Amino acid sequence: MAHAVTPSFEQALDKYEPVLGLETHIELGTASKMFCPCPTAFGADPNTQVCPVCLAFPGSLPVVNEKAVEGAIRLGLALNCSIAPWGRFARKNYFYPDMPKNYQISQYDEPICVDGYLNVTVDTPEGPREFRVEIERVHMEEDTGKSSHVGGSTGRIHGASHSNVDYNRAGIPLLEIVTKPITGTDSLAPLVARAYAAELRDLVRSLGISDVRMEEGSMRCDVNVSINERGAGEWGTRSETKNVNSLRSVERAVRSEIERQAGVLDAGERVVQETRHFQEHLGRSTSGRSKEEAQDYRYFPDPDLVPVAPSAEWIEELRATLPELPAAQRARVTAEWNLSDTELRDLVNADAIGLVEATVVEGAPSAEARKLWLNELSRRATEQEVELSSLPITPAQVARVIALVAEGTLTNKLARQVVEGVLAGEGEPDAVVEARGLKVVSDDGALGAAVDEAIANNPDAADKVRGGKVAAAGALVGAVMKATRGQADAGRARELILEKLSG
Ligand SMILES: Nc1ncnc2c1ncn2[C@@H]1O[C@H](COP(=O)(O)OP(=O)(O)OP(=O)(O)O)[C@@H](O)[C@H]1O
Ligand SMILES: [Mg+2]
Ligand SMILES: [Mg+2]
Known part of the structure; x- marks a missing residue:
């Protein structure tokens, strides 16, 4: 058997075309679980948020969480899906220690939302390009518990001496969003997958139904990839690469899988249908469970639950609660703020549209708001390794700093120090200005004293100005700025110098 040699991405794409499919799980941010009243807060002690229902005690009965159904319908509407007027939950039967019932309540052939789409934009050297990703379905299900494998020499599963199971997560409501096969992306496949995951995350966040934090697992992507020879027609x-937990990993999982499969086919072998696991440190996936013998989950309607039958009125009520969606928001701010493609992209990449907009609402001009968020504040967020929105400064505070610059109280340089003070927890911008003594010195009294001193200390420059060489005033302005540690109003200082020396 020929040994598979992994070709480069470009070589792979010369010969093969990729097909993608994404399955995304989103943990809904409801207060209680999908089928019982247990709380859902993250980070509680193991097995403290459990009850007979989510632990599957005999005789316990599940009851559907209406808020979760509401979230599913709102997402379906935002994804342009049809909402099924009637559907049932199904039992998906399999054994796993972190699933106490030995089946997962899910939806099978009667999902709540079907046939939608989400448009995504990818940057190419020729400019932005839009793809329509078709959505096959959105269905509701419940999360499993969480196993950890401990003890032993390595602490990894092979070396572990025993496993612990925490059922706090068991029964947390999940939505699974499944795309139809995505074709025609060619070499843009990794970017399309990433753009889809990013757009879906932003959409869900705008609906307020989940905090969609990939690194905490409240959004998880399974990435399906296949390739076929160009023109094969099949x-x-x-x-399927499971639980890819960052946007960057979604991109890398697609790219590395296209390369790997091309190597397999080049060597005359077959691609095996299997589950793979993405390895963050390797930048690619490794083989997991083979799915060649498609597992039989023996799905059947759950007899303990009533059908989900949302009325047309309820669906319309929920449609009316949809906020402005990210795509519409981008189009609007592009027009309102007169943005170029690049400026819009920078704002999107920094996840800053909402922050800038909130700052504009507080009265700041959009250009100034954009500058502060994208330069000074983005830099600090990167330094502190937090998201821009997690910086301890509010849009109202940013707007106040901008106003202080506009009214001449602060220079841009002083403004940066005020921002630093606010971030350090020194209080509101005005309090920081006061406490740090950052005001521009422009009142003639204080400034006049500094000017007199500069003239006294620089007699040569002063003589030149007296003799008509106005350019020599620059040295005196410099001395004033130095004496006031940059806080003088330079323009007013210059006027005062010329007044005093012309007499
Ligand atoms: N040949 C293919 N190449 C790439 N993607 C495909 C291909 N065929 C189907 N897909 C995509 O793979 C995904 C399959 O997800 P789906 O939830 O339907 O099934 P599953 O993975 O078998 O089930 P489970 O939810 O139990 O993991 C879909 O996004 C689908 O569009
Ligand atoms: Mg699936
Ligand atoms: Mg799957």
Whole structure:
């Protein structure tokens, strides 16, 4: 058997075309679980948020959480789906220690939302390009518990001496969003997958139904990839890479999988249908469970639950609660703020549109607001390794700093120090100005004293100005700025110098 040699991405794309499919799980931010009243807060002690229902005690009965159904419908509407007027939950039967019932309540052939789409934009050297990702379905299900494998020499599963199971997560409501096969992306496949995950995350966040934090697991992507020879007219066998937990990893998982499968086919072998696991430190996936014998989950309608039958009135009520969605918001701010493609992209990449807009609402001009968030504040967020929105400064405070610059109380340089003070917890911008003594010195009294001193200390320059060489005033202005540690109003200082020396 020929040994598979992994070609480069470009070589792979010369010969093969990729097909993608994304399955995304989103943990809904409801106060209680999907089928019982247990709380859902993250980070509680193990097995403290459990009850007979989510632990599957005999005789316990599940009851559907209406808020979760509401979230599913709102997402379906935002994804342009049809909402099913009637559907049932199904039992998906399999054994796993972190799933106490030995089945997961899910939806099978009667999902609540079907046939939608989400448009995503990818940057190419020729400019932005839009793709329409078709959504096959959105369905509701419950999360499993969480196993950890401990003890032993390595602390990893092979070396572990025993496993612990925490059922706090068991029964947390999940939505699974499944795309139809995505074709025609060619070499843009990794970027399309990433852009889809990013757009879906932003959409869900705008609906307020989940905090969609990939690194905390409240949004998890399974990435399906297959390739086929160009013009083959038939798709190849897919692999499914599980639980990819960052946007960058979604991109890398697609890219590395296209390369790997191309190597397999080049060597005359077959791609095996399997589950793979993305390894963050390797930048690619490794083989997991083979799915060649498609697992039989023996799905059947759950007899303990009533059907989900949202009325047309309820669906319309929920439609009316949809906020402005990210795509519409981008189009609007592009027009309102007169943005170029690049400026819009920078704002999107920094996740700053909402922050800038909130700052504008507080009265700041959009150009100034954009500058502060994208330069000074983005830099500090990167330094502190937090998201821009997690910096301890509010849009109202940013707007106040901008206003202080506009009214001449602060220079841009002083403004940066005020921002630093606010971030350090020294209080509101005005309090920081006061406490740090950052005001521009422009009142003639204080400034006059500094000017007199500069003239006394620089007699040569002063003589030149007296003799008509106005340019020599620059040295005196410099001395005033130095004496006031940059806080003088330079323009007013210059006027005072010329007044005093012309007499
Ligand atoms: N040949 C293919 N190449 C790439 N993606 C594919 C291909 N065929 C199907 N897909 C995509 O793979 C995904 C399959 O997800 P789906 O939830 O339907 O099934 P599953 O993975 O078998 O089930 P489970 O939810 O149990 O993991 C979909 O996004 C689908 O569009
Ligand atoms: Mg699936
Ligand atoms: Mg799957």
